[in-house]
């Protein structure tokens with residue numbers, strides 16, 4: 221069964237596709253499970269964080285209504301085996317934690333992804349931080365924040381895209397080599413395992429975290445991984461087969477996915 225636990229609809233400021241169309245594409249791709257996890261960015265509301273111009277907040281009530289509408293439409297069709305899940309990608313910032321506690325209490329999320337986007341006020345998708353700091357410093361700051369994010373007081377299920385800061389990094393060698401950041405990465409991976417959380421395998425850009433980091437996670441005993449296309453334009457299940465082949469090569473046996481916060485396991489074929 222094909223699962224995708226991370227995708228964005230038009231309810232995200234950078235999303236382009238309505239939920240109904242995403243569900244349609246997932247079904248066409250023979251998917252069994254797709255989680256819509258629009259950006260819930262209470263991090264950008266915190267002092268000092270500079271969001272891109274016009275970056276709006278997720279309208280949760282409208283988002284939930286639209287999800288329910290599409291879910292109902294699907295249930296009327298012949299797609300009984302397909303599960304459309306309701307989730308958010310929470311943009312971590314310590315100061316936003318209280319907001320997330322409330323939001324996550326208020327809505328019946330199938331899945332919550334906790335992701336670090338901001339480091340020292342910069343969204344590390346954009347080049348500002350790379351102009352300010354050398355690679356070692358920028359990635360260390362990012363990983364320190366990821367480590368902190370694992371201890372939040374709100375419920376989350378999946379640790380989003382570790383290595384996000386490498387997506388557009390302008391360094392000659394932007395790869396997050398395990399050996400260069402071993403101390404922090406080891407702490408992060410072991411803590412994810414200890415806490416029973418799921419590590420996301422994100423295919424939006426280059427594989428994130430990279431193979432080397434996934435191998436270490438496996439070697440430490442980590443078995444819970446989720447697939448995340450992080451689709452913003454309907455490209456759900458992006459690079460699914462290649463990614464499964466790579467993960468099998470490491471030793472993983474399947475993907476974890478969440479329904480009403482409950483963990484499920486979908487073995488690879």
Ligand SMILES: [Zn+2]
Pocket residue numbers: 309335337380381
């Ligand atoms: Zn993200």
Ligand SMILES: [Zn+2]
Pocket residue numbers: 226227228309450
């Ligand atoms: Zn995302």
